[in-house]
Amino acid sequence: MLNMRDYAAPETLQEAWDIYNSSPSNTILGGCAYLRLGEKRIGTGIDLSGLGLDHIEAHKSYIQIGAMTTLRELEINPLLKTHFGDLLSDSVKNIVGVSFRNGATVGGSVFGRYGFSDVITALLALGADVVLYKGGQMTLERFLNEPPHYDILTSIRVPKLESKGVYQAFRHSTGDYPILTAGVCKLENGVRISVGARPMRAGLALKAMDYVNVLLASGKAITETAIEAAADMASQELVFGTNMRAGADYRKHLCKVLVARGLEEVL
């Protein structure tokens, strides 16, 4: 499964860090679903399953999702449904199958910064932060845009804001990697529009967000024309590429459609 010389199951994060830091070939093991498809030669695989990071907890101002929480748990957890509706559930429910989602982890999906990641798109739309063992807490947006962090992701924190969100993804067939993903959220502090699988990793459509948020702040009605304009802005400001699943032009068109539908639903 993995070209791995040794295996460690540390009992503390410090122990995990010490092993991780002792050799560049040592690797943190999340769900391993994607790691196993590569040919990385791993020195010591560091299994975080014994560190209690498979939790979903409510705190005063945020919900904390441990890095070893499975995608299946993200899908069915009632606390997440109560606070965020179906957004997170919808983002993971079409990833392969239940058995796969019982193994794949949120931390592995986020730390991997994968372009195809449904989870990252949804969390970005919700304004989530990541918590790194050494680097501390930072916005997911910053984590995605900076160079790769040499660190251990311990948890994700999603602010408990009044929110209405919708997640959409376009796929050739259910269970396949997405062609394009879109998360649109109306939070207390404004609208967030996140588009992923471009095929690049998810990014925020900042200009489109500003446009909508200025309209919202002015108290003006958000017309169908305004929604179309915002969706068009998102498709213009984001960069799309071509791969075996779809061409750039198709993705650009899809972005406009999915963002418009998302805005119609949340506004």
Next chain:
Amino acid sequence: MEIKLHVNNVEVTMQTEAGENLVTALRRHGYTEVRTGCDTGSCGLCTVWIDGKPALSCSTLAMRASGKNVTTIKGIGAEAESLAKALVSEGADQCGYCSPGFILTVVAMRRELESPTIDDIKHYLNGNLCRCTGYEGQLRAIQKWLVASL
């Protein structure tokens, strides 16, 4: 490396390597009812239960099964047999290679979901692929089996 786990509620000790997957370790120790399909985590053929939850044994490190209870198709006995008969009666079992994975997933679904609809069934079984049929036989069999098992 040595691990201790339960397989079908029987404690076993297995020798494994750091990077070995669970399906290989299980088969090497005689549990050949666990099958390898795509070996990429896509087809569901290798499904086992780990502590009662369906998991892909091709994508699970054997080391991670240490201390856990792994259930193969042989571990769910009568339930597997009745569902297998239903699959056969609906023409849903041609080569039979996907069936253990299907059966383990369906029985797990019944334990997890109350009164699943046809859409619930299709969604839950999304990760179990069959090359022989068009899934219609499986869906008929599963629905009949669910009703009969009430």
